[in-house]
Amino acid sequence: MVHLPPVEIKEKDLCVKMLAAPINPSDINRIQGVYPIRPPAPAIGGYEGVGEVVSVGSSVENFTTGDWVIPSPPSFGTWQTYIVKQEDSWHRVAKTVPPEYAATITVNPLTAYCLLKDFTKLNPGDSIVQNGATSMVGQCVIQLARLWDVRSVNIIRDRPGSEEAKDKLRKLGADEVYTESQLDVKNVKNLLSDVPEPSLGLNCVGGNASSLVLKILRKGGTMVTYGGMSKKPVTASTSSFIFKDLVLRGFWLQKWLASSDNMRDCKVMIDHLLSLVRDNHFKYEMELVSFDDFNIALDKALGKLGSQPKQILRF
Amino acid sequence: MVHLPPVEIKEKDLCVKMLAAPINPSDINRIQGVYPIRPPAPAIGGYEGVGEVVSVGSSVENFTTGDWVIPSPPSFGTWQTYIVKQEDSWHRVAKTVPPEYAATITVNPLTAYCLLKDFTKLNPGDSIVQNGATSMVGQCVIQLARLWDVRSVNIIRDRPGSEEAKDKLRKLGADEVYTESQLDVKNVKNLLSDVPEPSLGLNCVGGNASSLVLKILRKGGTMVTYGGMSKKPVTASTSSFIFKDLVLRGFWLQKWLASSDNMRDCKVMIDHLLSLVRDNHFKYEMELVSFDDFNIALDKALGKLGSQPKQILRF
Structure with a gap:
């Protein structure tokens, strides 16, 4: 001091x-x-x-x-x-x-707000997918999505206490919460059949957790990277760009506020x-x-x- | 038959x-x-x-x-x-x-045309960067860019005969041609100081060749993937999204024509x-x-x- x-x-x-x-x-x-x-x-x-x-x-x-x-x-x-x-x-x-x-x-809350409103038009009934869902931005995203009647698919790390973390997020309004390993399956669409395919994905982790967001996004969807907690880069296949027509972007509050x-x-x-x-x-x-x-x-x-x-x- | x-x-x-x-x-x-x-x-x-x-x-x-x-x-x-x-x-x-x-x-020529006109506004004096520059789309991109007074930075594979390949591309109108290994240097900006920083990058290779396109792109630039000749995915750092504000997209002629x-x-x-x-x-x-x-x-x-x-x- x-x-x-x-x-x-x-x-x-x-x-x-x-x-x-x-x-x-x-x-x-x-x-x-x-x-x-x-x-x-x-x-x-x-x-x-x-x-x-x-x-x-x-x-x-x-x-x-x-x-x-x-x-x-x-x-x-x-x-x-x-x-x-x-x-x-x-x-x-x-x-x-x-x-x-x-x-x-x-x-954090303003970042969550910008992430949900600046990249795609979300209508009631649409859905989004995010990793790092227990982060403060993640918690804000879940609550804003619920207020706007947008469903959220949430990805968290595999760790001791993950069931407790899932319960907390569900209480905030999360529709679906999975650990990364639960989503490492071939047919992820079956697992998520109750939710419309997300048009917006939010990534604050990178590495495998961002590949899962890309996998869950619908054709033509957008993934916005605003953090990299795993310190691993984002990897995307050629076909995810050409055939799935995904768009990958970034968000930085400090630049946005400029x-x-x-x-x-x-x-x-x-x-x-x-x-x-x-x-x-x-x-x-x-x-x-x-x-x-x-x-x-x-x-x-x-x-x-x-x-x-x-x-x-x-x- | x-x-x-x-x-x-x-x-x-x-x-x-x-x-x-x-x-x-x-x-x-x-x-x-x-x-x-x-x-x-x-x-x-x-x-x-x-x-x-x-x-x-x-x-x-x-x-x-x-x-x-x-x-x-x-x-x-x-x-x-x-x-x-x-x-x-x-x-x-x-x-x-x-x-x-x-x-x-x-x-191939129509793909080149779309790649240059659909993703960013290119003005005379601007520049673009592409890998796979000896491909047919690559050759078309070089010539269209020259006709529109847009400079092109071209990346080719390291291989026997690369000097001959460079000469051919220069004769078509390429402003700069480098092999991948020539660009694997820390300060690539010094190497390219004669050309304005490219706002558009074109990727038909993936792997390291796409990382080089991302490295050469200017802040806020867009990379469009239209092929994956190396069969390797595209990898991008967290900071390239957050701080460099890059946008990664794809192009598929068959979908465009629909x-x-x-x-x-x-x-x-x-x-x-x-x-x-x-x-x-x-x-x-x-x-x-x-x-x-x-x-x-x-x-x-x-x-x-x-x-x-x-x-x-x-x-």
Whole structure:
């Protein structure tokens, strides 16, 4: 933990006392230097979070002390107790949800929202297939799909406790949940005969788990890669392109947010997602940890202490 | 060779005496059963060719004896001396080009044309990258690109005689030609600094040759797979989707032709391609073989006698 000198609050600045900020895998990747865009070092970690406005510059008109705000677009440095930045860097959110939801609504839930709406037109009764279904994006995809009456086929790793993981996902609204090994069969269509063939596939794993998504997709379907948790590449047969006419694409929230149209849309989408949380239509597992216990939270986020819920720092 | 009984010429039929028909790799794949659409057996091979109208049905209005015609859309059974089919199965072509060009203009040149026009908007000065550049589609891509002032980066196999192959492609208009091993270097951008980064990649090989296309493509570029000569799949890293934003798609002429809009366009495109041949802007290597020597031509087409030009049967 580092103490920084106080900064002056300029006329358009907000001074925000942070309330909560998560440790996302992408925060760790950024620190590891995996991402092509890097802040100048030394830098402060954290990319999203929620805070309370404690003081405003002399010409600030749209915010007042006590408001809850999130950095929008998300930006570097949410793992600190106070942040001073111009008012146009912030988006006010309703105080009707627990702060840990406002703190985490951008990176994972917004990604899930974009994945479901930007690549194919999904109509009620359609279906999608995803791997890495227990991830936070995966959990959000399941719940948004159910809200839109879209069926979800979910693939999870083979592991001890996979039956418990399947039950959890079914409770969130998953229609079908399989481990990878269950889908390594010749006639996967028989297994999935109750669900329409998915037109959209979501891949955050790569390797065999992405081959399964391609196998389950219908003719002309699209697979969107937004992560690579297995660290293995995506492999696709020639015939999957020529005869099955599949399309393979990628999604990166940071690039998506770089468009001003998307930046405007994203505030509406975030408000919508928070209203779903408020109405109990949308939830995900989190563990709140005091900022003083940052080291423990980081070990948990790095997977050093087994499978753990999303770690949320409280300031 | 099989003798079939004569058929009656109905009022809307043309009786066409075949002049020339090629042996394409896709003809062999169809016989092997690789393709998902199969004619009922026993079937006659051959998918394109040119013939002369020798007799017309009583209500045929748009054709007369002596016309040269090609099956349009291409269809099964061009490896025979006479074909009787309804007039709407045929497209009249100008007699201003050698028959072997009219016989081969659909499958490979039309594929090249579609690959260059259907996936990205190419402007003069842009560039494309392709593997399998010595293939017939590859040769057509090089010449069409040059006609449209688009630069081409071409990848060929490492093999004895690769320098000669490079020279041939350069004479057709190739801007850059490399063997795969020449491109297996860390900083491929330095090697290609004279050419703008390609927005379109064409893959008919798979395996390492498709990885090289992905490596050379610019951010946001599209790779279209239309063949898999190495019988190896396409492999792409997670970051090529997320950070490089590449799109991977496929093209299959037979599916493209199934749309009525495309069928109408294709006749205009074929006439345009034949006019390019007539004006000496478009050529490719072919070897004419008598139908009686079908066995030799087939062995050559199957690669049993080393690298050979396209085999064209003359009837």
